[in-house]
Amino acid sequence: MTVIAVTLPLSLAYAGLTALALAMKRHHEAAIGAKPPATRLRAFRVAGWVLMALMVASCLRLWPTGLALSMALGLVTLAGLPLVFLLPYRPRLMVRLAPVLPVLALIATAV
C-alpha cells in the first residue's frame, strides 16, 4: 500500500466534509460570503454525503472490509482537522482545495 493510494479517499473525505460545512448557514456565509438560499444548502448537503459515500467506496477498494470501514472513519478525522483550522483562517482556500485535491489525487493514483 503506497501513500499515494490513500490520498484519494483522504481528499474525497476533505471535499465531502467541506461540502457538508458549506451546507451549514454560518460556515457558508463565512466562506462564500453570500446569504445562501435553502435549496443551495440542501444541494451542498447532498453533494457532501455523495462524496462521503464515494470515499467509503474508495476505501473498500483499497482494503478488506473490516479495515476499510475502520480506516474510513479515521480518514474523516484526518481530513477534518485541517478543515477546522482552515475555516477561520483561510476560508476561501478551504473552499478552493475541495475540488482541486480529489482531482490531484486521481491524477496521482492514475500515474
Added chain:
Amino acid sequence: MKAGLRQSMAWLHTWSGLLLGWLLLAMFVTGTSAYFREEISLWMAPELHHSQPSPDTPALAWAALNAKAPDAKSWDIQLPEARSPVAQLRWQPDTPQAEEGGRRRGEQAVMDAGTGELLSPRASRGGDFLYRFHFELYGVPRIWARWLICVATMFMLVAIVSGVITHKKIFKDFFTFRPGKGQRSWLDSHNATAVLALPFHFMITYSGLLIFMVMLMPWGMNAAYEDGWRGFFQDVFPREEPAAEGGAAMPMVDIAPLVARARETFDQPVRRISVDWPNRDNAVIRVSTAKDPHITDQRRGGNPTLVFNGGTGELLETRPGDEAVPGAFRVYNLLVNLHLARFADPTVRWLFFLFGVGGTAMVATGMLLWVSKRTQQLRGKAPGAALRLVNGLNIASLTGLLGALAAYFAANRLLPVELAARESWEIRVFFLTWLLALGHALLRPGRRGWIEQLAAITVLWAALPLLNVATTDSHLFSATAWRTGALAGFDVVCLLMAATGGYALWRVVRKQPVRGRGPLPQRRTVEDGA
C-alpha cells in the same frame, strides 16, 4: 431535568478528565510512539543498521546456530522483514538450569542478515521501554501498574461518554473553531480533536480495556475452569508440546531447500524457522511463511507452516494456517488488532501514529482548557496555589514528557557503549529529565514556564538528528538511513517535533500578556493559557 443531567455530566467530565488527564497524556504519548516500537528499537541499535537481508540468510542463520548451540533443546530463527533488517536467533539450552528458569528464558543473539556475523548491539530497552510504559509504567509492581492503567482507561471511557453528553451543539459546532479567544478557542480545539476523532478515541479506549479483560473480569473463566485463566488459555490457544527427550545425535539436512519449498508452497516469503531437538534423530523443523495480514486474525501464530523431519528432510505436515475462529473471537481480534495496529503496512501505521498524535492533542487541549477557564474566572487576580499546581503539572506532563523522550533518545547516542547497566541509565536519563522538568514547571507555572520548556524541547529534538550525524554513520545524509526508511523517518520526525515546538514557542512569545483586544478577563487567559 435535562440541564441537570448536562451539568452533572460536565462536572464528571471536568474532574475525571483532570484527575487522570496527566496519566492519560503519558499513556497517549508513549502509546503513540509504540506504534513504531520496532523502528525505535532499530534506531537505538546503530550496530544493526548495516545488516541487509540476502537469499542466503536462512543458511547463514543455520550455520550460526550449528556453531553456537548445536545440541540445544530448541532453536528459533526470526528472519529479517520490512521492519527489521537483522535475523534474530533464539535457543533453549538443554540444561537443568535453563529448564528451571521457565520455558521463555532461553538465550539469544542478533545476526547480520547479509554476512552471518553475530552482532553485539549496545544495551538498550529501545522502543520496548515506551511500549511497556504505555500499559505498565515503570518501576511499579506490574499488577498494580496494570490496574492503575485500567482505571485510567475506564475514566477515559467515562470522559468520552460524559463529554458527548456535555457537548451542547455536537453537530452544529462540528466544524467550529474560533481562534484568538482564549478559553473559547481551547474549548473549540478540544471539541474538534475529540469529536472528529471520536471513533478512534472510543475504539482505542474500549479495545484497551478488552486487552485486559482477563484481568478485569475473570469471573466467567473462574466459574468455567477449575484452574481459572490457565485452563481458559490452554483451551483457546492450545500449546504444542515438543517431545520430552532428545534422541541420539544425528546431523540435520540443509535448510535452504526446505525454505525454498515453503516459499513455493505458500507463495509467501519465509519468516520463521523453529526446530525441536536440533541435531537429534527426533528433530522436527517448522518453516513458517508470512501471510496476508487480516484484521480479524489472531494475535499470534496462524502462519502457513511446513513441518519437516529434521534428519531426513521428509515433509511431515502442511498447515495452511489460520483456522476459522468463531464470531465473538473475531470481534475481539478486530478491536485488539486495531489497538495494536498489528496488521498495518507502513502507510496505515503512519495514519495510526497521526491518530495517536490527535488523541494526545485532545487530552492536552482539555487540560489547557481547565486552566484557561479558571484563569479567566479570576478576572485578573493572581492565581491560587491549586491553579498554579495544575498549570505546573500540565507543563511537566506535556513539554516535560516530550523533553524527557528526546533526552532518552539522546542518551542512547551519548552514553558510553561499555557502561554497566547501560539500558537502565538510558531510562534513568528519561526520568531525571522528566523530574527536572516537573521541578522547573512547579517553580514557574505560567507563561515563562511554557516558554522556557518549549524552547528546551525545540532545541533537544532539533539536536537529535545532528547528534546522529556526529555519532553514527546512519544519519540523514547517509544512504543507510534511507535504505531502511525507518531510520530516516525517525530523524525526520525529530525535526518535525522541533518545528512544532518552535511554532508553539513562537505563538506563546508573540502573544503579549496584555493586549488591547477583548474584555479584561481574556487578556489574563492569554497570559497563562499559552
